[in-house]
Amino acid sequence: MLSENLAKVQENIRIACKKAGRQESDVTLIAVSKTKPVSMLEEIYREGIREFGENKVQELTEKQTVLPGDIHWHMIGHLQRNKVKYIVGSVSLIHSVDSLRLAQEISSQAVKKQIRQEILVEVNIASEESKFGISKEEAISLVEEIAKLPGIRIRGLMTIAPFVENPEENRIYFQKMRELSVDIARKNIDNVEVDILSMGMTGDYMVAIEEGATMVRVGTGIFGERNYGCVQE
Ligand SMILES: *Cc1c(COP(=O)(O)O)cnc(C)c1O
Numbered sequence: 001m002l003s004e005n006l007a008k009v010q011e012n013i014r015i016a017c018k019k020a021g022r023q024e025s026d027v028t029l030i031a032v033s034k035t036k037p038v039s040m041l042e043e044i045y046r047e048g049i050r051e052f053g054e055n056k057v058q059e060l061t062e063k064q065t066v067l068p069g070d071i072h073w074h075m076i077g078h079l080q081r082n083k084v085k086y087i088v089g090s091v092s093l094i095h096s097v098d099s100l101r102l103a104q105e106i107s108s109q110a111v112k113k114q115i116r117q118e119i120l121v122e123v124n125i126a127s128e129e130s131k132f133g134i135s136k137e138e139a140i141s142l143v144e145e146i147a148k149l150p151g152i153r154i155r156g157l158m159t160i161a162p163f164v165e166n167p168e169e170n171r172i173y174f175q176k177m178r179e180l181s182v183d184i185a186r187k188n189i190d191n192v193e194v195d196i197l198s199m200g201m202t203g204d205y206m207v208a209i210e211e212g213a214t215m216v217r218v219g220t221g222i223f224g225e226r227n228y229g230c231v232q233e
Pocket residue numbers: 032034055076077160201202203217218219220221
């Protein structure tokens with residue numbers, strides 16, 4: 001069943017790329033496996049998926065210890081500074097950096113481990129009160145500050161667009177993200193590459209790809225609905 005879901009998502013990615021005149025190889029699918037059991041991740045792994053996204057440090061590290069070592073892990077959830085030490089160096093990319101203090105902690109842990117951690121800066125592009133991420137206006141100065149830190153490399157931007165029924169409503173936000181990343185790239189800041197734009201989830205990844213997403217984060221579309229019981233996301 002999961003392989004059929006996955007095939008459907010991959011087909012949709014192909015369609016969106018074609019529509020936008022983009023190469024399929026320019027878009028990376030991240031399978032968002034939060035709350036899902038290891039057996040499900042294994043099933044998707046057998047289908048060739050190597051990029052997995054999790055939003056909780058403990059869950060990520062637990063899954064990491066039992067799954068194959070060639071998986072690239074993506075930390076996509078809000079990250080507390082006291083948990084940074086558990087993931088620096090063992091995740092490929094931290095998508096959710098939204099403050100200088102968090103970046104400083106990532107930097108100091110990376111220096112300690114003598115590695116360079118790749119990160120994205122999370123932007124709250126629709127200015128939703130309920131969401132983490134910095135405003136579009138603050139983004140450039142935050143990128144400039146983070147770029148000065150050792151042990152850290154900015155690869156681009158991430159956003160979580162509003163939850164909408166019609167994905168077309170988010171097109172404007174994806175366009176704004178793309179513009180922002182172009183603006184930042186034009187500044188030619190040392191130690192900053194802006195080649196990754198992480199945006200688009202189950203409800204809107206096709207629109208996100210049309211507007212320039214290079215990473216899409218799909219959970220429900222691959223693994224089915226999440227059951228949180230009474231625990232909130
Ligand atoms: C849960 C989550 C996703 C995936 O959401 P779906 O709608 O299930 O595809 C993507 N990005 C982030 C940051 C998430 O927390």
